[in-house]
Amino acid sequence: MGLGFIFWLMxxxxxxxxxxxxxxxxxxxxxxxxxxxxxxxxxxxxxxxxSERRPPAHLLDxxxxxxxxxxxxxxxxxxxxxxxxxxxxxxxxxxxTWTAAFLAMCxxxxxxxxxxxxxxxxxxxxxxxxxxxxxxxxxxVPLAVMLAVGVPMNAMELAACWVAAGAAATAVGLLLLRRTxxxxxxxxxxxxxxxxxxxxxxPRWERALGGRMMTVGxxxxxxxxxxxxxxxxxxxxxxxxxxxxxxxxxxxxxxGAWVVFTxxxxxxxxxxxxxxxxxxxxxxxTRTALRASLLYAGAGAVVVAAxxxxxxxxxxxxxxxxxxxxxRLLLLGVLPLAVVSAYYAQCRASGRLAEAIxxxxxxxxxxxxxxxxxxxxxGLAGMAVAWVAVQTIAAGWAGMRLWAARS
Numbered sequence: 001m002g003l004g005f006i007f008w009l010m011x012x013x014x015x016x017x018x019x020x021x022x023x024x025x026x027x028x029x030x031x032x033x034x035x036x037x038x039x040x041x042x043x044x045x046x047x048x049x050x051s052e053r054r055p056p057a058h059l060l061d062x063x064x065x066x067x068x069x070x071x072x073x074x075x076x077x078x079x080x081x082x083x084x085x086x087x088x089x090x091x092x093x094x095x096x097t098w099t100a101a102f103l104a105m106c107x108x109x110x111x112x113x114x115x116x117x118x119x120x121x122x123x124x125x126x127x128x129x130x131x132x133x134x135x136x137x138x139x140x141v142p143l144a145v146m147l148a149v150g151v152p153m154n155a156m157e158l159a160a161c162w163v164a165a166g167a168a169a170t171a172v173g174l175l176l177l178r179r180t181x182x183x184x185x186x187x188x189x190x191x192x193x194x195x196x197x198x199x200x201x202x203p204r205w206e207r208a209l210g211g212r213m214m215t216v217g218x219x220x221x222x223x224x225x226x227x228x229x230x231x232x233x234x235x236x237x238x239x240x241x242x243x244x245x246x247x248x249x250x251x252x253x254x255x256g257a258w259v260v261f262t263x264x265x266x267x268x269x270x271x272x273x274x275x276x277x278x279x280x281x282x283x284x285x286t287r288t289a290l291r292a293s294l295l296y297a298g299a300g301a302v303v304v305a306a307x308x309x310x311x312x313x314x315x316x317x318x319x320x321x322x323x324x325x326x327x328r329l330l331l332l333g334v335l336p337l338a339v340v341s342a343y344y345a346q347c348r349a350s351g352r353l354a355e356a357i358x359x360x361x362x363x364x365x366x367x368x369x370x371x372x373x374x375x376x377x378x379g380l381a382g383m384a385v386a387w388v389a390v391q392t393i394a395a396g397w398a399g400m401r402l403w404a405a406r407s
Contacts, residue, residue: 001259003136007161008252010143012315015153021244022088023158024251028235029089030102030162033078034109035228037071040217042117043224043348046273047216049121057183060118061204062213067114068107075106088239101159108166115173119180120273127176135169174201219353223344226360230367231258234383237372242379246322250380252315253323256308257330260300261337264293268341275349286346286402293338301331322380329384336388336395343398346405355401363394 011020041063052059079093079102092098112135119127139161146153181199231254239247271289275282308327313320340363347356367390374382 001136001255001262003133003140005252005255005259007136007139007143008255009311009315010140010147011153011158012248012252012319014143014147015155015158017248017316017318018244019153019155019158021239021246021248021251023155025089025235025239025244025247026092026098026102026155026159027105027162028232028251029078029082029092030075030105030109032229032232032236033074033106034071034113035225035232037067037074037106037110038113038221038224039066039070039214040219040221040224041067041070041213042114042121043220043272044213044217045114045118046121046276047220048213050277055183056122057181057199058204058206059209059213060177060181060199061202062206062210063114063118064111064201065203065205066210066213067111071107071110072103074110075103078106079103086236086240088244089236097156098159101156101163104163105159105166108163108170111170112166112173115170115177117269118177119173120269122180123273124176124180125270127173127180130176131169131173134172135165138165138168219357220348223348223353223357223360226357226364227340227344230364230387233368234371234387237368238375238380238383241372241376246380249319249322250326250383252312252319253327253330253380253384256304256311256327257333260297260304260331260334263297263300264334264338264341267293267296268345271342271345272348275345279349282346282349283405285349286342286405289345290338290342290402293341294335297334297338301334305331326380326384329381329388333388333391336391339395339402340391340398343402346402359394359397363390366390366393 008020008024011023015023045059045063048059049056079099082089083093084090092102112131115131116128119125119131142161142164143153143158146157178199183199235247235251235254238250267289271285274285278285305328309320309324312323312327340359344356344360347353367387370386370390371383374386378385
């Protein structure tokens, strides 16, 4: 996420603000599509892995096949919707080059998210860092070259950086799995180190196992959608209701806040995986997750808030003037987000998905509707206040439920 922020910082100096804003809206639309296109595959993989008797390679092949097909279908559906109802983003579906780039970004982006969840399921969090660092670093290379030679860039060229990085990061992720994923079953008396590991992805589908994955995954997927989609919808709302220039500022502000928000969300995924592997340790995992989220995310929020104005000023004085206050306001949401993330993870592991989905639905709708209304009247700062208010209300309910489960 830090490398992503650097990308947009450099982009602000390499392209006009309107191009940066349009590219940011396209990337937000892509990330929104990846949330729909996951179909809960990563969560289903984490849930099914401990009980799957066949080699994990078999389960992983089906998961990746479902992900690739689902992401292409969702991206195509979004292009059709954009062409019909979104005047600004509809330009993406009207140009073959933009269409191809958008489809590629969606497929690679969705596979990348599922690969990260797979690595957490295997207990290989370090591989998540390697893959995502590769993605972030590769996006910066062409941008740095263009800045060095002084050639201005446009929105399409900024998007092409994401396409190249997505393809390369997917290859890195699959390569890292070669020595991680057992391709033979682990017998009861067989040491784990003796199991053959040389995984290579093969397109595979099996109706029974694929059906189980869809059944387990879709409920988790609905929860994830309500949890993640509002933040990705808001840049599109800003583009359509305000302007691409305002989107450029909001997207950078949201990226800055998301660097901090990633901590409780990632800790929640690890909490879910740990509680799935060891249900008897679920309560301890929840306490540990809350402490870790509040410690790391709280400290990160303080640092980012202190650096908000000077860092945004690196993009340009207009970014600092329009974005510093909204960024600091958004960072107040890290505390309620830590509570809500821990609650969702506990519900996933304990099978109380209907309860979590109910809260996520109300919070998700509020996280889009209230900021949209506030933005038309009070600008980006009003959007930030409205978003934090919704998270705080959701955290109040989540905290009571966590306390009740503790009792």
